[in-house]
Amino acid sequence: MNDGGPAGRRSDVAGRSRRASRAPSRSTAIAVVSTVVVFSLLTLVVVNAPGWDKVQREFFNAENFQRSAPGIIAKFAVNVRLFLIAEVLILVWGLVIAVLRSLPGPVFLPIRIIATIYVDVFRAVPGVLVIFLLGFGIPGLAIPGVPNDPFLWAVVALTLLYSAYVSEVYRAGIESIHPSQTAAARSLGLSQFQALRYVVVPQAVRRVIPPLLNDFIGLQKDTVLVSFVGVVEIFRQSQIRQQASFNYTPYIVTALVFVVLTIPLARLTDWLVARERRRGAGGGPGDGDSARLAALETQAATRGTG
Amino acid sequence: MMGHSTEALRVEGLHKSFGRLEVLRGIDLVVGQHDVVALIGSSGSGKSTLLRCINLIEPIDAGRIVVQGEEITADGVDVDRIRRRIGIVFQAFNLFPHMSVLGNVTLAPRKVLRQSRSEAEAMASQLLERFGLADKRLEYPDRLSGGQQQRVAIVRALAMQPDLLLLDEVTSALDPELVAEVLNVIRDLAAGGMTMLIATHEMGFARDIASRVCFLDAGRILEAGPPAEIFSEPREERTRQFLQRVIDAGRL
Numbered sequence: 001m002n003d004g005g006p007a008g009r010r011s012d013v014a015g016r017s018r019r020a021s022r023a024p025s026r027s028t029a030i031a032v033v034s035t036v037v038v039f040s041l042l043t044l045v046v047v048n049a050p051g052w053d054k055v056q057r058e059f060f061n062a063e064n065f066q067r068s069a070p071g072i073i074a075k076f077a078v079n080v081r082l083f084l085i086a087e088v089l090i091l092v093w094g095l096v097i098a099v100l101r102s103l104p105g106p107v108f109l110p111i112r113i114i115a116t117i118y119v120d121v122f123r124a125v126p127g128v129l130v131i132f133l134l135g136f137g138i139p140g141l142a143i144p145g146v147p148n149d150p151f152l153w154a155v156v157a158l159t160l161l162y163s164a165y166v167s168e169v170y171r172a173g174i175e176s177i178h179p180s181q182t183a184a185a186r187s188l189g190l191s192q193f194q195a196l197r198y199v200v201v202p203q204a205v206r207r208v209i210p211p212l213l214n215d216f217i218g219l220q221k222d223t224v225l226v227s228f229v230g231v232v233e234i235f236r237q238s239q240i241r242q243q244a245s246f247n248y249t250p251y252i253v254t255a256l257v258f259v260v261l262t263i264p265l266a267r268l269t270d271w272l273v274a275r276e277r278r279r280g281a282g283g284g285p286g287d288g289d290s291a292r293l294a295a296l297e298t299q300a301a302t303r304g305t306g
Numbered sequence: 307m308m309g310h311s312t313e314a315l316r317v318e319g320l321h322k323s324f325g326r327l328e329v330l331r332g333i334d335l336v337v338g339q340h341d342v343v344a345l346i347g348s349s350g351s352g353k354s355t356l357l358r359c360i361n362l363i364e365p366i367d368a369g370r371i372v373v374q375g376e377e378i379t380a381d382g383v384d385v386d387r388i389r390r391r392i393g394i395v396f397q398a399f400n401l402f403p404h405m406s407v408l409g410n411v412t413l414a415p416r417k418v419l420r421q422s423r424s425e426a427e428a429m430a431s432q433l434l435e436r437f438g439l440a441d442k443r444l445e446y447p448d449r450l451s452g453g454q455q456q457r458v459a460i461v462r463a464l465a466m467q468p469d470l471l472l473l474d475e476v477t478s479a480l481d482p483e484l485v486a487e488v489l490n491v492i493r494d495l496a497a498g499g500m501t502m503l504i505a506t507h508e509m510g511f512a513r514d515i516a517s518r519v520c521f522l523d524a525g526r527i528l529e530a531g532p533p534a535e536i537f538s539e540p541r542e543e544r545t546r547q548f549l550q551r552v553i554d555a556g557r558l
Contacts, residue, residue: 184400187361188414188466189390198413203404 057247064249068241072253075237079223082151082233086158086223087216093159094166095205099196101167102174115167122164128225131157135229154226162219169211173204210276213269217262224254313375314339314470314501315360320369322352322359329355331525333369337470337503342496344512344533345505347522348548353505354397356522357472360503361394374469390418393463394472397479399455401447401462407434408443411462419466426465433461437491453484457491464495471495473504477511509552513537521545 046052100108100115122130134157139148177200185195224235232240234257238250315337322330330352337343345353358364360371362378362385371379378388402410411434412426421429434440437457447455456476463471473492477485489511496502496515506512512519513533520530521542529542540546 180396180398180400181402183363184396184402185413186386187363187389187392187394188462189386189418190414191386194417198417199402203402206404 059248059252061247061249064245064247065253068238068245068250069253072234072238072241072250073257075232076234076257078151078231078233079220082154082158082223082226082231083216083220086155086162087219089155089159090162090166090215090219091212094163095170095201097163097167098170098174099201101171102196104192119164119167122161123168127157127161127222128228130161131225131229133157134160135226150226150230154223154229154231158219158222158226161222162215165215165218166212169208169215170204172211173208174200176207177203207276210269210273213265213272217265217269220261220265221258312339313337314341314373315503316372317356317360318370318372320356320359320371321367322355322364323367329525330359330366333525333527335520335527335530337501338517340499340501341517342500342502342504342515344516344519345503345522346507346509346512346519346536346548348551351522352525353522354474357394357474357503357505360470361392361472362388363394386418390414390466391469392472393466393468393470394474395456395459395463395476397475399447399452399459399479401455401459403447406444406446407439407450407458410447410458411465414462415465430461430465433464434458437461437494438487451484452480453487456480456488460488460491460495469501471500471502473502473506475505475507477506477508509537509549521548523548 097115097118100111103111134153135150138153181199182195185199227233227236234254238254241250242248313336317333317335320330320333333356347353359366366379370377408427408430411430415421415426416423434443439457442450442454477488493515516533518530519533519536520527521536523544529540529545
C-alpha cells in the first residue's frame with residue numbers, strides 16, 4: 001500500500017551498488033561488523049528485559065509451536081485461495097477502472113466521474129469496514145438467490161478494495177506512456193480504444209509490474225481481515241489455538257508463514273525495479289524517448305536560428 | 307470534377323492557434339496527384355503543425371482541408387477513416403517499442419483494415435524487403451539504428467496504402483551518416499509516384515526531389531514555386547534571409 005516504496009528502495013539499490021563498486025572488501029567488512037553489533041545489542045536488550053521470561057513462555061513456546069503449526073499452516077490454504085482468486089479479479093477490474101478514468105473527451109465525463117468516485121471511496125474507507133459491510137450486510141439483506149457464503153463476499157470485498165489502488169497504479173502507467181505513441185497509433189487509423197488496447201496499455205502494464213507486486217503483497221496480508229466475517233483461515237485458526245492454550249505462540253507461527261511467503265516476493269519486486277532502471281538508463285523505450293525528444297527540440301531550435 | 311481527380315490535397319484558409327499563439331495564419335496549399343511538395347522554413351514557422359492538422363491530429367480553428375475531393379474537416383467526418391488514407395511519419399519515429407518490426411508494420415492493417423495475419427505479414431514482408439529491412443523483421447525497435455527505425459516507420463505508414471504521405475522532418479533525429487538511407491527511401495517513393503508533403507531541413511534534398519517548394523514564415527506560405535526558382539531566385543526578402551542562413555550553416 002506504500003506508494004513511495006518502490007522509489008525509496010530504488011535509490012537504496014543504486015546507493016549500495018555505487019558504494020560497493022568503489023571499495024568492495026572494505027564496505028563488506030563494515031556492513032558485517034555493523035550488522036553484528038546492532039543485532040547483538042538488540043538481542044541483549046530484549047533478553048535482559050524484566051519481563052522476558054514471561055514473554056518467552058507466552059510467545060515463543062517451542063512445544064506449543066510444534067503442536068499448533070501443522071493445523072495453522074493447513075488453514076493457510078484458505079488465504080492462498082482467497083488472494084489468488086482475488087488477485088486475478090483485481091488485475092482485471094483495476095485495469096477496467098483505470099481505462100475508464102483515462103477515456104478522453106467530454107462524452108466520457110460521467111464515466112470518468114463514476115470511476116473517480118469509486119476509487120476515492122474505496123481508498124478512503126478502511127478495508128475492515130468494507131469486509132464487514134459486505135460480509136454481514138449482504139447476507140443480512142436475505143435477498144432470495146443471493147449467496148451468503150462469507151468466503152465469496154470476502155473475495156468481493158478484497159477485489160473492490162484493492163482494485164481502487166491497483167487502478168491508480170495502472171493509471172500512472174498509462175499516463176507515463178508518451179502521447180506520441182497514441183498519436184502514432186491514431187495516425188494509422190486505430191480508434192482511441194484500439195490505441196489504448198494495443199499500444200498504450202501493453203507498455204503501461206509492463207512498466208507497473210513492480211508496484212503491482214507491491215500491492216499483491218499487501219493483499220496477501222489483508223486476507224487475514226476476512227476472519228472477521230467468519231471465514232476460518234490462518235489468522236482465525238491461530239486465534240482458536242491461542243484461546244485454547246492461553247499462549248500466543250500460534251500468532252508467531254502465522255507471522256512466520258507470512259514472512260516466508262512475502263520476502264521472496266519483495267526480493268522479486270526489487271529485482272524487477274532494478275532491471276527496469278537499468279533498461280531506462282540504457283536508453284530503452286521509456287525514458288529514452290522523452291530524452292531524445294528534448295535533445296531534438298534543442299537541436300531543431302539551434303538549427304533554426306543558426 | 308476534373309480538378310478533383312488530379313488534386314490529392316487542398317488546404318484553404320487554414321488557421322490554428324495554441325492558446326494565444328497563432329501558429330498557422332491562413333494557409334492555402336494544393337498538392338496534385340503524384341506531386342512531391344517540400345515545406346521549408348525555420349523552426350516554429352508551422353511546418354509540423356500544418357502536417358499534424360492535415361492528419362487531423364490537431365483540430366483546426368478555421369479553414370478547410372480536402373483530400374481526394376472529400377472535405378475531411380467537415381462536421382461528422384469519421385476521423386479514423388480519413389487517417390487510414392493519410393500516412394504520417396514523425397521526426398522521432400514513434401515506433402511501438404513493445405512490438406517487433408513486423409508487429410509495428412502489421413498492427414494497423416490487421417486491426418483497422420481487418421486483414422488476416424498471414425495477409426498482413428506477407429504484405430509487410432514484401433515492403434520490408436523492398437526497403438532492405440527483410441532481416442530485421444523480428445527485431446525490436448531498440449535494437450535498430452535510427453535510420454533503420456525511421457525506415458520501419460515509413461514502411462508502417464505505407465502498409466496502410468495511403469493516398470497521401472506526410473513526412474515531418476523525418477531525418478532531423480538521425481546521425482548525419484544515417485540520413486542518406488532514409489532520403490533514398492523517400493526518393494524511391496517519389497519515383498514510384500507517391501504523393502508526398504514533406505517538411506524538411508534538408509535543402510539539397512528538397513531541391514532534388516520536390517516538384518514544388520513552399521517557404522513557410524510565421525504561419526503563412528510566403529513563397530511557393532518550383533525548387534529551381536525558390537532556391538536560385540527567391541522573390542521575398544525573408545526567403546533570401548532564410549536561405550542565406552542555411553548556406554552559412556553549410557546545409558545547402
